[in-house]
């Protein structure tokens with residue numbers, strides 16, 4: 001009896017072919033790969049079948065009415081819904097964490113000029129490695145180097161895939177082959193996360209690590225007494241994600257460059273974030289800018305393109321011609337080279353820096369850092385008003401409150417420095433903060449918040465006005 005019923009029901013399902021021939025489905029097939037549409041449809045049919053068979057197994061068969069819709073149109077409509085919700089694996093998210101340079105969320109947002117240039121350059125042929133004046137092979141890195149030389153007042157610069165590659169390649173260029181030694185302070189043997197540890201990267205590059213000083217103190221004598229005929233480089237590394245306080249002292253880049261000059265040994269500084277502007281203009285603690293490090297006499301500086309610079313993922317290596325030439329001729333330069341999209345965006349971002357005042361407005365990373373508590377409070381109020389007016393959120397379910405909070409820059413820049421911010425706390429009558437966070441993350445445009453003291457909130461520092469519409473959509477979807 002039960003088997004008969006089962007067969008009867010399964011027989012009533014429309015054929016896959018009839019659903020694929022449906023007009024709505026045919027329209028979808030133009031937009032999506034055929035195999036993908038078929039796979040989605042098969043999954044859909046299977047889940048409907050499972051649902052019905054599940055009901056058949058229950059003792060109470062009241063839900064198993066004969067009203068199940070088995071038309072091809074019904075499945076075509078379901079398929080359309082499914083495919084309209086499609087997004088690529090790598091997708092836009094709303095950053096409600098307040099962390100401006102969030103490595104997991106893609107670090108820096110590019111300025112509009114860079115986005116436009118990437119689109120233009122990547123959709124056509126370009127003079128990537130072609131010298132237009134002479135009609136022959138040209139230099140890929142020229143497109144970024146001329147601006148880096150202008151901004152940093154350095155003799156030469158090259159760009160590679162990221163700063164980790166920059167450090168690795170530079171070390172390998174100075175230390176390849178022989179047992180060459182690199183001197184570094186014990187206070188700078190850091191791990192910056194993502195398993196990038198300075199001692200490991202040095203070992204992998206072929207350099208022999210010579211640690212000097214102590215964790216909290218390193219002085220001139222420490223460096224000088226370690227120098228011998230095998231010394232290839234003096235290395236200074238920005239401590240990035242931690243800070244030491246108390247009984248500490250370290251040498252400035254300038255001090256180390258004087259030691260290097262005296263002993264004719266190159267000095268390299270890994271700046272990590274490497275800012276082109278003095279952040280103290282935003283009321284943040286002073287940190288030497290990349291320009292200042294170059295002018296202090298450091299031979300080679302390396303820094304990231306997508307941290308405080310606010311550009312694409314890249315590692316910039318700049319400094320004295322003699323040393324950058326050595327790095328540029330390393331075969332690894334070919335392995336770590338950047339593509340035209342990175343160059344297109346980097347050139348546009350660097351161009352913004354020719355006018356610092358404009359750069360601060362146009363480069364999102366700088367713009368977000370520069371926002372004051374007052375600016376952010378205004379933004380939070382604007383969004384809350386929109387939420388109230390739009391009726392996106394069910395008032396009986398949600399409760400909103402603007403709260404004062406602290407956000408950090410991220411990307412290893414000023415790790416212990418908290419910026420005043422405002423967040424919108426979102427509470428739901430029946431859903432816990434954790435669960436709410438999970439639901440927000442599961443949407444077509446995921447909204448990533450932060451949870452503090454068991455409460456879910458969106459830090460408005462990193463939420464743009466455009467993101468606000470996505471948040472409204474999210475609230476209305478969750479409200480059902």
Ligand SMILES: *Cc1c(COP(=O)(O)O)cnc(C)c1O
Pocket residue numbers: 162163164165167192196237238239240241270271272273303304305314315411412
């Ligand atoms: C971030 C950082 C790096 C690595 O840079 P990526 O661009 O992420 O490869 C290296 N050194 C320091 C000091 C850093 O802060």
